Amino acid sequence: MxxxxxxxxxxxxxxxxxxxxxxxxxxxxxxxxxxxxxxxxxxxxxxxxxxxxxxxxxxxxxxxxxxxxxxxxxxxxxxxxxxxxxxxxxxxxxxxxxxxxxxxxxxxxxxxxxxxxxxxxxxxxxxxxxxxxxxxxxxxxxxxxxxxxxxxxxxxxxxxxxxxxxxxxxxxxxxxxxxxxxxxxxxxxxxxxxxxxxxxxxxxxxxxWSRLFKLATDTIIAFSDKPLRLAVRFGFALSSLSFIYGVYILYRAVIYGFPIVGWSSLFVSLYFIGGVIIALLGVLGIYLGKTFDEAKKRPLYVxxxxxxxxxxxxx
Structure with missing residues (x-):
């Protein structure tokens, strides 16, 4: 033939x-x-x-x-x-x-x-x-x-x-x-x-819509580690902003004698940072999960x- x-x-x-x-x-x-x-x-x-x-x-x-x-x-x-x-x-x-x-x-x-x-x-x-x-x-x-x-x-x-x-x-x-x-x-x-x-x-x-979203997510994870790098940059940016704001509060308290108050904003900040940490861990977990799937070496199709x-x- x-x-x-x-x-x-x-x-x-x-x-x-x-x-x-x-x-x-x-x-x-x-x-x-x-x-x-x-x-x-x-x-x-x-x-x-x-x-x-x-x-x-x-x-x-x-x-x-x-x-x-x-x-x-x-x-x-x-x-x-x-x-x-x-x-x-x-x-x-x-x-x-x-x-x-x-x-x-x-x-x-x-x-x-x-x-x-x-x-x-x-x-x-x-x-x-x-x-x-x-x-x-x-x-x-x-x-x-x-x-x-x-x-x-x-x-x-x-x-x-x-x-x-x-x-x-x-x-x-x-x-x-x-x-x-x-x-x-x-x-x-x-x-x-x-x-x-x-x-x-x-x-x-x-x-x-759900299948399209899953396809988009899997495709991006398969071809790029940019989400991880963006997560690292966001974490550093958030830490830098928090440090600058902390220095500003301390400066006002020492130089001008303003009391350090704001329990409500403190709790909101903690919940915000906690949510960001969980989200970033989720991104990392997705990559680890896909790596685990690849390590199994299962056939692509049957x-x-x-x-x-x-x-x-x-x-």
């Missing part, structure tokens, strides 16, 4: 209504590029009929390969599994809801042929609700500041990678995996292509079954 020229890696979560259309449009744009392609669909146990659709597509077309996790691990672990299993010389990573339009893949591919290992799809006008656009913009601004890296918030998951990038990405072993930042960290020649952001074909986003295994059983 020849190595596929191009692989499409798609994490799948509650996408039963999208998969048939996704396959149809992918096949239409990939066959003119090369008939040697594969579509790797990683089903993240969304609880709907997505896996049954993937199995049906794999029977119809051997170029469709399905992977199902044993439980829900998350989008970035789905991407990791897809990159571990794919075989193509070029690999496109995209979402399953068709907001990443398959018709843009030839533009990414043609740009890569100019000599780039990474081609990022930059969305000009996002087809999302206003609150999601605002929170995404805010997240990327805060993330770039805390992680001390430059990151374009108009770039999502949709991108094309060379085989070289994929092989190096597989070397990452950390549990906290922010796909876009890891690819950027690798440092391979990168280009941008402006693309049209499509409408969601069916369903709604699986990211709730595969329950693949379509290849199912076809082998049938044969």
């Amino acid at each position: 020849n190595r596929p020229h191009i692989s499409i890696v798609v994490p799948v979560y509650k996408a039963e209504e999208c998969l048939e259309e996704l396959y149809r449009r992918l096949r239409a744009v990939l066959e003119p590029i090369s008939p040697d392609f594969e579509i790797v669909l990683v089903e993240d146990c969304g609880g709907d009929g997505s896996w049954q659709v993937i199995e049906r597509l794999a029977v119809q077309d051997a170029r469709v390969k399905g992977i199902q996790f044993s439980r829900n691990f998350g989008q970035y672990y789905g991407i990791t599994a897809g990159l571990d299993y794919c075989l193509g010389d070029w690999v496109v990573v995209m979402d399953c809801d068709l907001q990443d339009r398959p018709e843009e893949i030839p533009h990414l591919y043609n740009k890569a042929l100019e000599g780039y290992d990474v081609v990022l799809a930059r969305r000009g006008q996002r087809q999302d609700r206003w609150h999601k656009r605002i929170t995404s913009w805010l997240f990327y601004k805060i993330f770039a500041w805390l992680a001390d890296i430059e990151y374009d918030g108009e770039v999502g998951t949709f991108r094309l990678l060379s085989r070289k990038v994929v092989l190096n990405y597989r070397r990452f072993g950390e549990q906290l995996r922010y796909f876009s930042a890891l690819v950027q960290w690798l440092g391979f020649p990168t280009a941008y292509v402006d693309v049209e952001h499509g409408e969601r074909f069916a369903g709604k986003s699986a990211y709730s 595969v329950s079954r693949t379509t290849t295994e199912a076809m082998d059983t049938q044969s």
Whole structure:
């Protein structure tokens, strides 16, 4: 069997209504590029009929390969599994809801042929609700500041990678995996292509406010120790202000004879400082907890079954 020229890696979560259309449009744009392609669909146990659709597509077309996790691990672990299993010389990573339009893949591919290992799809006008656009913009601004890296918030998951990038990405072993930042960290020649952001074909986003907040927190902790350094600076600043104010009170008492009073302000100050200490210990505790998770060396994901295994059983 020849190595596929191009692989499409798609994490799948509650996408039963999208998969048939996704396959149809992918096949239409990939066959003119090369008939040697594969579509790797990683089903993240969304609880709907997505896996049954993937199995049906794999029977119809051997170029469709399905992977199902044993439980829900998350989008970035789905991407990791897809990159571990794919075989193509070029690999496109995209979402399953068709907001990443398959018709843009030839533009990414043609740009890569100019000599780039990474081609990022930059969305000009996002087809999302206003609150999601605002929170995404805010997240990327805060993330770039805390992680001390430059990151374009108009770039999502949709991108094309060379085989070289994929092989190096597989070397990452950390549990906290922010796909876009890891690819950027690798440092391979990168280009941008402006693309049209499509409408969601069916369903709604699986990211709730709580999941988005957890993702943002985990990502910042995974890529930066700046919160710790900010906590140290804040502690020194608070101590310096307290010392200056103490000297001022002592000066007034000694020089002008003002009595030292203010039990209420003393108690408020104690509670304030106590709260700050607890918060800073909490930040430190989060980092220690994540370090503990990394030290366990657990597998990043667990595969329950693949379509290849199912076809082998049938044969």
